[in-house]
Amino acid sequence: MQALLSNNRDTNTCSESWILLNYANQIKPSLIHSTFDNNLAKDAFEEYLNKHNDFNFLEHQKKFLLDLYQPLGKGYRYVIDKTPRYWEILPEIRELFPKSKIIVIKRNPIEVARSIFKTWNVEQMQALTAYKRDLLFGPGRITEFEKNNKDNSRNYFLRYEDLLNNTESVVRNLYYWMDVTFTSDILKINNNVKYKGKFGDPYLNSNKDYQKIKAESRILELSKLQMEFLDGYANFLGPEFLMEYGEYKYDMGTAKKTLAFSHFIHLNNNQFENYNFKERMKAVIKEKIFRLLNK
Template identity: 50%
Template sequence: MKEEQLIFIISQPRAGSTYLQNLLSNNSQTNTCSEPWILLNFVNQLNPKRTKTDFDNKLAADAFEDYLQKHKELDYPKAQKEFILNLYKPMLSGYQFVIDKTPRYWEILEELVVLFPKSKIIILKRNPLDVAKSIIKTWDIKTLEKLAYYKRDLLWAPHRLKNFNDKHKNNPNVYSLRYEDLIADTAVEVKKLYNWCGITYSETVLDTSTNEKYKGKYGDPYQNSEVGYTHSKKTSKAKELSAEFAAFLKGYANYFKHDFLLAYGNYKTEGFKPQKTMAFRHYMHLCDERQKGYNFKKELKFFLKEYFFRLIK
């Protein structure tokens, strides 16, 4: 398999990547699967600094580098690339292209470009405020503590995606697309994307009702719903946000600021009323504590501090 046959779709979770994957794989030339997460299993080799393990990963990486220095006859980068490409090979059988739709590759975008410079990378953006709202509703998040699990996706991913886009704006193998544009003018955007990928386009690809390639354990939770995709999605959309989450979203909008959202995708904060809120401050506190482990005394101290702050304010 050649790296030119690989197409990556990368985004925040709940940014429309499954929908795009469905459209882009709905043809006889392209194959895909739910979400393979293949490359995330090799992060300790692609960039040891990103990996935390029970053993000393930094020490292990240094020892392995020492081994490679002693045996320079081994072309490790080439061997590594060939090994990883072979993992995609089963999907290539009978097809010309393979799509790896793993949103959280935003964590390793630069490593991805170095490893596969000839592969195509599609960056799918969506207003982060709508992403947060979708995460809360789709996965039925009940508390800010549960939402803190998505800290990296909510707080860091938009910045990483923007920085990558800015850096690679002239890279012919990087394509940036807004989810909002894909929804508003699906036929036009899909045709442009097909042409860019080198896949034969016809209007029939827009009817994805019989495409099953993208379904699996991971990905959009609606795709395997027993009551049907449309019904389950409508049910989720109809859910009302709690007052706490409504306040969180106002603070989340304030966190990004108007200028960033405009630069990221010409996004606005309409309907979210950006302002500092206790809910968002509590969320940031929980994100910090999540790394250290829950501590009741620290939680109590936080609320007492907030209480007295509000009193004197």
Template identity: 50%
Template sequence: MKEENLIFIISQPRSGSTYLQNLLSNNDETNTCSEPWLLLYFSNQLKPNLFEAKFDNKIAIAAFSDYLEKHPSINFNEEQKTFLLNLYKPLFEGYKFAIDKTPRYWEIMDEIIALFPNCKMIILKRNPLNVAKSIIKTWNINSIPKLSYYKRDLLFGPKQIHAFSEKHSTNHNVYTLRYEDLIKDTAEEIKKVYEWIGITYHLGVPDTSNNKKYKGKFGDPYQNSEKPFGEIKTENKQKALNKMFKDFLIGYENYLGSEFLIAYGNYKVIEVKQKQTRAFNYFMHFRNNGKNGINLKKEFKYLFKECFYRLFK
């Protein structure tokens, strides 16, 4: 097992990462599994300020740092690296390469590359507006509070992904790919990625019907479906968004800005007269997400707006 043969696929959720994982593991050299979230489980050691706990995490971090200072013989970074690489060992049994596809690694991209500087990282971009649409349709989101569970993914994900991609534009271990390009010309785009990684490409790679490596409990909810990918994609596309979510998308586009969307992936912007929208402002009032951190007073204040929008479904 070599660090340089460890591959990470990083993106926003609903950006096509499962499909890319499927394509990249459709060979005899590469292994993968359903989203392991392995490194996120140890995020308190990788990126402490990302982690919250019922105990005082800041004091815990300070105390542990003090312990390491008192015992300089402990090379914690190397110990941690060895430990984490050992957790990936089962994926390498009988294979040269191993893929960890966990979209929310966008939260710890800098930490991953600092820990594994020789690993390969694939940054998969998709138009954030289409990401939002896919989240709503795929997970059957029917209210703004429920959509706010994905608040960090929508507000911070694209900008952090783009900043990392720009920062590492000359890093030969980082590869940036657009989902739209992958779908438009799958064979050509995936062949380029195979060549970049060093995997032998064959003409049967785009036909992933027999590949089961990526399937599991977590990840794309359609991955265990017997329906072909194209059929699922068509069904999802045909689902209509109600007026509330259309209103949200106008505000979300304004939040991202035309300049960013063009820089992010040369994505076209629909110019609209109305920039600030009530649905997006409603979305923004949540402190964290739809499961935790809801401000009840504000929730009651905005509740009538939710009722109003439901009239236009």
């Protein structure tokens, strides 16, 4: 999507920059786990701001962040900042930049996990914990944001699968929404280097033929451990949520509690100390119980 939307004269972008996450301590302090006491630092800073009510910190923060995008914006109408983990701060981005256009791409969470296994060669549950919040909390946060912002015309929600299956139609509609002229040449992204860099899709960043590499990746078979994880993950999400999220289905005959997923759940929970991990898991369990009682 990033390659397609930047493949024109009006739009510029770069490899995933994580710009806003670098300033998450001012945008959403609860995300930061530090060697010093970040909660105390947050309280101290808020006390300072409260003593100077005439100083609009939000406006200064917004100006600073917009200045960071200036090098990308020279000569362009739009700048695209694409970073998957912006799901962590979706409401904050909307508050900071109310005039921005936000595109949220949803993908079947089961296929996201499968893609992580294949793309990043993740073979063990310990290595998968690097994506723990993305898998456990990401889909729910995106759903919550969509429910709260579905009437905002500056938000655009779409499914990754629709982009793959109806590329021209989806991209044409997005260009119309952006008020940028669409031509069929936009679909030819081979010569677009704006988005390439250290971060992002390794297939697209490669100089090899993209379609050939993707085809080869689909052939790779998952291990028994990985398949057990997917079954446990599907059971964790539940059929109701998958259907609500994007009308996704999974063979719920195989979806069940598995040792692989249970092991994953209990790994590296210390990483979630500042994220109220236990409270969030309680909320997830309560929601699942509510769904069961209201079938």
